[in-house]
Amino acid sequence: MAGEAAPAQGRLLLAAALVSDAQYNRNIPFETSPGAVRLYYLYNHWVMQATTYFFIFLNLSLVLFEEPAVYPLPFLATSLIEVLCLLVFSVRLMHFAKVTPRNVFWKDTKNICVMVAILMSLTDLAIFGALRIYNVRSVRWSRIVRPIFLINFAESRQIRRAFRSIRNTFPEITYVFLLFMFSVLMFSLMALKLFGERNLQTAEGLPYFTNYLEIVFDLYVLVTTANSPDVMMPAFDFSWWYALFFITYVIINTYIFMSVFLAVVYNNYRKHLKNEIRKLAYMKRRKMVEAFNLLKEEEGAEFVVREAQWKQLVKLVAPDISNSHRELLLHISDDEQKGFIDKKSFVRLADLLNIQVITLKIRRHPLGRWMPRVYSSAASQFLRSMVRHRGFVWTYDVIILINAIFIALDEESPYISYAEWVFLALYIIEILLKVYTYEPRTFFGKNQFWNWFDTLIIFAALTATILNTTLKSTTEYNSQQILDIVFILRVLRLIRIVDSIQRFRVIMNTLINIVPTMLTFGGLTLVVYYVFAIIGMELFQGKIQFFPANSNAPHALECGNPALKDSMFARGKYCKNNFNNFASSFIVLLELTVVNQCGFAKVTVQAAKLYFIAFHIVMVIIIVNIFVSFILEAFFVEYSLEKSEVETAIEQKIQELGMGIQEDELQDEKLIDNMESAEHDLEGEGGTKPQPKGLVFKIASKRYRTVDALLQRMFEAELPPEDEGPSFEEILNLSPADAVQRNVTFEAAA
């Protein structure tokens, strides 16, 4: 091992790299040489990561400027930018190769993927450019590989994990899907036999259920409920007994099969996620043991890490935590204050560092320090106790309700327009009063979501309103964009009323908790939409055109396509739902996600139906179900899981230490209680009672948990804490089947 021969400082640096690697569960193997550590830190520096992301999104957004463009740019400009992006990706990849052992680097499919994608993009660009010179129009097919950069750069682990989860779910879902398709085909055959020879007509006057493939498509769409009850009406008009056919179909295929899809996706999602988390947890433990071995010294019968070494290590790994926080961690790791840390406690360090501990300084209000006499005068005290009173919250709830009524009323009357200023003033006064009463740094603490939310909304509204008024009075130009923003901000303000009701606040907090993870699904959706939008643009571009209402272009009413004459599509004024540029395609895909609108397929080419079905399978059956699974899982975790073990250990220690520093135990506990809610006094009784100056720690609220933390919390509780797990090689080769009991597969359940 490379670390054995390194000098003390090098060993420490290496251990620090291992610990910080384990702490964030990055996928870098742990056998790096001390020389590579600095390069590794550089690679993981946030500036480098941000730059990579910037170029990834720049590369993705090129589609907006390339033909067919939303904002056209010359081909030369877009291709130069693309080459620049590819260059950046290559450099980043080479950097990664430097910090990774050669064999690991070349074994990793994601690196190969990125290289292939870069080569493909360059080739395509060259071919397209060359053909362009001779005025031959070819397809920019390489654009669909662009999301590969988003997926495969090391920072996007969440999205990669989601993709892996999808890939793993595939076999099992395929069987259910085949059964489902079999059912659709059977029902279509029945429908053909039952309705095909009745000479029925659809509402558009077309023959009803005469072509087998069209029946299959119509019934598939019925599963998405998009054409219910249209598809049923002709048969139902003929005889209401035929409604039974559609009832049976909907029960079996929409309700039962769609639920089975959810069940299969959910079950697989959990199973594979568990496996991934287990892999990561084992890897973390291995790395921590590795780091321990680098730093260990003999102490009696066992190997330990000395306190000084440990402190240096923590300083290197987490340079931004406070001294007192580090002392707290030391107290937890070295429980009996022996001056050294044993292996078991050391291994827990990565977990401890992952828990956000907020160091709260009990401090007097700055005004109380600067002008104590004024601040503690009777008037000031009365004001502050008034703000602390429940009536204050109620008063502002009533004000918000009145504001809601004013917003709903018409804007025309000048009085209402003045009222808006009054409300803005009232809200600003509220914030000022609160800052006056509570300590400002506590009021704007990291976990005071609603305080931040209020303040931002109010000041944004103030700025926008002032800007709008100025523009209005000086240039006679009433900017619609700014006015829209003002409206939205005005309405958003009303959300505050939710926070006043305890029951709602709890549900809101759970929802806010899962926002970061939902961003993963945003990334996933972006990738799928991107690929489908590019394909859709190449296939359907220009088939449908949108004309403004007063246009007199030929076929303006039929979306520029004579085939659409008298169709429901044109009558429903859906012309803007087209694939003519990336933005439109994106929105069409969104509509397809909500309801698989088939009108479009009917009027373009028959092959379009395959496109629509493929999109439905990928997006609705798989991704939306994973999304729903995640929300279900998150709520179940919230419902059932108690704080994880490590968290509880820290909290206990905080309580113990709090006693040591604070003396006044009851006071302290009350303080910590008070801190849970933003509305309460954070400074004891406002300086009236004697308060010892000191520190108070507090576990950060669950709100700001990272994606990983939430996922780990879901499953880590099930891992025995002593288990160091299998060897590194074994971990990497863990199959999902190993992670679960024998009885969870379908075959065993039968």
Add this chain to the structure above:
Amino acid sequence: MAGEAAPAQGRLLLAAALVSDAQYNRNIPFETSPGAVRLYYLYNHWVMQATTYFFIFLNLSLVLFEEPAVYPLPFLATSLIEVLCLLVFSVRLMHFAKVTPRNVFWKDTKNICVMVAILMSLTDLAIFGALRIYNVRSVRWSRIVRPIFLINFAESRQIRRAFRSIRNTFPEITYVFLLFMFSVLMFSLMALKLFGERNLQTAEGLPYFTNYLEIVFDLYVLVTTANSPDVMMPAFDFSWWYALFFITYVIINTYIFMSVFLAVVYNNYRKHLKNEIRKLAYMKRRKMVEAFNLLKEEEGAEFVVREAQWKQLVKLVAPDISNSHRELLLHISDDEQKGFIDKKSFVRLADLLNIQVITLKIRRHPLGRWMPRVYSSAASQFLRSMVRHRGFVWTYDVIILINAIFIALDEESPYISYAEWVFLALYIIEILLKVYTYEPRTFFGKNQFWNWFDTLIIFAALTATILNTTLKSTTEYNSQQILDIVFILRVLRLIRIVDSIQRFRVIMNTLINIVPTMLTFGGLTLVVYYVFAIIGMELFQGKIQFFPANSNAPHALECGNPALKDSMFARGKYCKNNFNNFASSFIVLLELTVVNQCGFAKVTVQAAKLYFIAFHIVMVIIIVNIFVSFILEAFFVEYSLEKSEVETAIEQKIQELGMGIQEDELQDEKLIDNMESAEHDLEGEGGTKPQPKGLVFKIASKRYRTVDALLQRMFEAELPPEDEGPSFEEILNLSPADAVQRNVTFEAAA
């Protein structure tokens, strides 16, 4: 206690009543006097129960014959039938009062409910009849109480449980719903401000988003995805940035909130179901202990039940099980063959009786017995080995596929019509060959679902085809109904191909398993639909009329309502979606369940919107979510749960005993393996190898499990087997909160 003084025979009878009561988990209290036991048996006799159900459904179906009727009957006839039904219900209730202690009877809300419902129905009938004589038309409001009889008669425990579960879910879902409505109101306010003053128009030419309440309704409907993307198009046509508003709305309200509803419903459903099951399990144990106390005799230091007593008891409780089955149960209960049964084993009797054990006689083929020479001739043996060959199954799979193609082809050609006869003949030959090869009683065993299915389908198809041909040739009349049935049966035949593929068979089995429980949801849905259909008929009857295509009635194109001129509703030919009679209302409600079609509300009265929203909340947000929860739960159970403990005990015993009886152990095990699949030889190696005559037991496949058994299997594993549970009084007063840990409520999770 009444039993203490009763003679031995009375005690036995009482114990038997307790055991059979515990076995089926009926809700009858256990302190009945021996005299009441016979009355109690009579009450629970299947003829009595069937009669009650018949009158319940007769009473419910009256709505088809009353004004507005599908099949009109005179008022006198329907009211006489109703009085008859009410009379039957009263008698049934009185019978129940006889077998129940007075204080328990009057404490039970369901009895009070039934009494009030009977009184209300009679009063309403009297008032309506009286007013009718003076030609005053009044509302038959009491019809909405009719489902009460379905819910509250003791046999419908499943539906009652589902209703209780809904009622318990209500408080928690209300908070989420309020938050959801708050979000809808906020978005509506934003929409009003953003789009209200743009003078936009919908596709129908109406002003777009100008009235606040209409926006709220439109956006609520958008949650059901019914009016997507219509509701977005005018704003999207104006500027595509506005699509962002709808995207945000759909993500928050359709995806997130709907998933949260599912999570809350699912979580509560599980929690309350668990509590109910726990209550029932405790009650069962109490009753068994009670029965034990009646029969116990002293034996050494402990009290036991003698083998003779036990056998008499089992004979009384389960008169239809075979002697060998009873011996098996005795072997399990009296493990060491001491001649008596101790308390612990006795208490398990109810569980043992609930497990379906199939007694399989190893018997030779009847043909083998009647004409052994022919049956064991070389030709016969060759035939049988051919049928057993995999190729036989494959051949028939190919035949089915060819059949599918023929079905899809046109019927006109006479050759294809002849081919149908060929296929029918082939299928019949297949069944005959299989019966020839396998033992007929085993082939048509209770758990051979697919064999039954095949045979029924084929013979129904044969009958229908012959009937159709006869009718065609004799009367020149080609009955459409029979032809439709022939078509459906012909297509259903194709399902068999699914059974040939192992993977599909497993999924199908899980689906078939949950069919019985889905019937509960059928009952639940029936009740909700019934109430809403009655209300809808009273409110909206006659607002919309359906005219056949070639009608020349005024406003035939506008569904008889001038207000519908040029509306999407009339253009889409939805006129048959009306509330003019019960059948139509029922189908409209079904359409509303799938997609909340708002076109109807637009054209009738504004208040109709409330009706639609109420239906959506009850049906989609609550009942459909419970349905989805059930399917999810059932699949998770299938995925994860191993056979329950008691089942395993029986199976072990079967193995042990099997050895005792069978001698040839390996042979036996192979036999049991073979029996798992229907296609395999059930008779060893077809009589070629010497086979000892004997019995083989087998746990019935999971397929025919009852609803209760599945639910109990879900949760009973979590109850400690020794725990006798709290006292009877305590059980009845168990609150859901007691059944779960403190940390599952929302407050604690925050």
